Structures are given as C-alpha cells and as structure tokens.
Amino acid sequence: MNEEKKQAQRIQTSILNPYEKKILTYMAERMPAWVTSDMLTFVGFLGALVMATGYSLSNLNMHWLWLSCLGLFINWFGDSMDGSLARVRGTQRKIYGFFIDHNVDVINETIMFISVGVSPLVNMSFAMFALVAYLMLSVYVYIDCHLKGEMRLTYSGLGPTEFRLLLVITNICFIYIPWLSEWKKPMTLFHNNFMIGIFDYIAVAAALLIIFFWLRGFFQDVKYFAKIDPPKHQE
Secondary structure (H helix, E strand, O other): OOOOOOOOOEEOOOOOOHHHHHHHHHHOOOOOOOHHHHHHHHHHHHHHHHHHHHHHHOOHHHHHHHHHHHHHHHHHHHHHHHHHHHHOOOOOOOOHHHHHHHHHHHHHHHHHHHHHOOOOOOOHHHHHHHHHHHHHHHHHHHHHHHHEEEEEEEOOOHHHHHHHHHHHHHHHHHHHHHHHOOOOOOEOOOEEEEOOHHHHHHHHHHHHHHHHHHHHHHHHHHHHHHOOOOOOOOO
C-alpha cells in the first residue's frame, strides 16, 4: 500500500478561480507554521456548523442569516485553504488528503442543505431534492477521478466558491427585502399540501441545473469509455 498514487488533474475553470487562487496562495505563504491542513479542514467543518446554526435561528429573526454568511466564509476559508497550504508547503498527502477532504466535503454539504431546509427560506423536501442532485454529481465526479484521473470541480464557470457567494447574496436579499420571505403560494404535490416561496423555486432550479450537468457529463463519458473499452468478441 506504499505505492505512489498519481495526483488527479484538477479541472478548475470557475469565474472567480483566477482571483481566488492568487488570494489563497498569498494567505498560504503567510500562514503560521503551527497551522496544518488537517486543522483547516476542521475549520471548514466548523464553518458548516456555524452556517447551520444561523439558518436554524433565522426562524426567530431573519438577521440571523448574517451568522450563516459568516459560516459560509469560515467554511470557504477552511475548505479552500487546506489543499492550498499543502501545495504551497509541498506537504501533500495524496491518498490521505483525498480521503479526508472529500469525506468531510460530503458531511459539510449535507449539513448545509439540511440547515437550509430547516430555515424558513425553503421547504425541506426541495432542499433534499437539491442535496440528492448534488450527491449524484459528486459520485459522478469521484468515478471520473478514479477512471480518468480528472477531478472536475466546476461546471459552466460555477464551482463551490460561486455557490457560496450566491448563498451569501441570497441571504442578504432575504434580510433586507422582507417580501422575499413573506411571499408564499399554496401547492399540492403528490397529494401533499404545502406553501412554497421564492427560495423554493431557486432550490429546484439549482437541483435541475446540477442534474443537467450530471446527465451531460454522463452521456459524454459513456461514449468516451465505450471507445477506449470496446466490447470483447468471443472467438
């Protein structure tokens, strides 16, 4: 189990990536020596918990969404800096790092989607629909990473950082534009009656967009894998 494992190629083409990479490298080069990548991974997890707390408390007052914004920033800092710090210091642990980073990512995203569903912004059913779509895309990415040696982190210029930024903007809009959270419309789906708001439509749209990315990638890769691994003909 000591054999060297080749690092998967990271495909990062998001809108903010060129600026984000410079900022992360700048911070990583100035990070105190006692700070480790594992510590930063844990910081990212704490950020997810802070965000979840803010969304939960927003049932009492929408201004608690500021706490969610802080949690999103802490999560971005920890989640983005752990790998950047390892690359700057040349201390990457390809097997251990991959295992820890992506398992914690799944935990963080699950906490985030559930906490949004607990908040008054979106129905839990739609939040879970978005979570399932995200996990489907994640599994696809990990399979591609194993088979193709490619780790695609962005789609159509959008990645985790853009997703967090959109959530921050949405939070601020809901804090200062009251009718966004007050507007509700009754709906019946599968014999279940509930009220849906603007954020519900956003959650469904995001889930459908993620599923579109998954389907597009799936059918592209079906052709690719069929070509490099054709059927075997029995002689």
